[in-house]
Amino acid sequence: MGIRLSKPWESLNPDTVASLPAQLGVYQIADDEGNILSIGCAGANYLFGMRSALEYEIELHGERATRFRFEFTSNYRSRWDELLMLHLYDNGRLPVHQRDEEGRVGRLSPN
């Protein structure tokens, strides 16, 4: 199983978000250049799962956030931590607004 989120990017806009099922999972948000702006999880506290989580991200990042990719999983919390660890391994830092998470996230050194 590939551990990185490698699905194709999709356009982030209210229409694509509205077309998603209200399931639980993880996602990445990026700008036009492919810079990751957020790594998040759509947990069970969101009213409509992935849809509600992505609506929140659109509100948070505004027009900078243009792309997203996602994965539905009931292990949304451990998968989210895994994606944060991978991002930290690949980039040395987490996305700017998630730097508070760095103290909480573990270390991973994948092959």
Added chain:
Amino acid sequence: MDFSLTEEQQMIVDTTRRFVQSEIVPLEDELDPDAGSVAPEDYDRLVTMTRSMGFYGLDIPEEYGGPGLDTTTRALMAIEMSQHRAGLYNPCYGVFGGAGLAQLYEATDAQKERWLYPTLRGEKKGCFALTEPSGGSDPARAIQTRGFKDGAEWVLSGSKLYISGADKADYALVFARTSDDPGRNGVTAFIVDTDTPGFHVRRVVHTLRATHYATELQFEELRVPEENILGEVNGGFAIANDRLSRQRIPYAAGCIGPAIRSQEMAIDWAKSREAFGSPLAEKQAIQWMIVDNEIDIRHARYCVLEAAQKADSGGRFRTEAAMAKLVATEASGRVVDRCIQIHGGVGVTKDLPLERWYRELRIRRIGEGPSEVQRLIMARDILGGSFK
């Protein structure tokens, strides 16, 4: 066996129950159903409370500053501390403090200074690296990680699987084969700093516990100084085995809390929910499930307290601990399963804690020695005549 509580035990149970119901359960209303931690400010506030109650560091021996609870009282607390959504694996979200790796209490003074005391002060974290891809139920024979002496150092190569907390640990207790003996006499325990070159956390292993993951480790020419050996060379299995026996009683007790809470929820539901013109509680099918739950809960509680009392009396308790682990993990799983059935559709939703307990209790039949190994331990003792 007299299972009546002393005045002090009753007070501790009542205090713990109030703490869980008034401080922990309300926090969970706002948390993700699979959350494994509370906000740092809540954690700090609750730790202040457990410290003032004199209950912080429950499992730390008295001579190291712990409260000095006996096994029975500790088991009674475990039953109470687990009666909330995250309670099975994160009782009270850790605000009663940890004790570190029990094996470190057997360490040398220098090792204690370097790893044990910083752990007790909350400055360092350790992890326990025993299980390998080749197996976990029979670790003495399954261990293939090798250790070779090279001058004043040992060189470790191999891998470990299903290791909790390695990605955040400052050090790991690593068990490696250091002789040609294929069994328990050829294993040595090493304390390894996780920033040592050659120590790799290769991947996350996702499980039924949605909030928690295990890890896979790889050691590549990992060099460990001689002074990092815990105990004797080739004497590591006894250290590992000691932990496995000691852990079984509180591990078993922690399973009973969710079963008790599930049963309370099922009784409330059965009395208030109506179907076919009468409350569920009036249907024999439901009544029998409630009765079977009560039998399972009392049986598990009896076995846990019997094992705890035997441990407190200073006698051999290996058989009783194995029985407690087997009965409590299996009985609690059955109770939660029946309670989901009584609740119907809402029982499998994340609106209630039942689905989380159901998933997590399934792991308990495997963790800390699966049911089959517990039966093996008991069979050895009973047939070998050491069980009186």
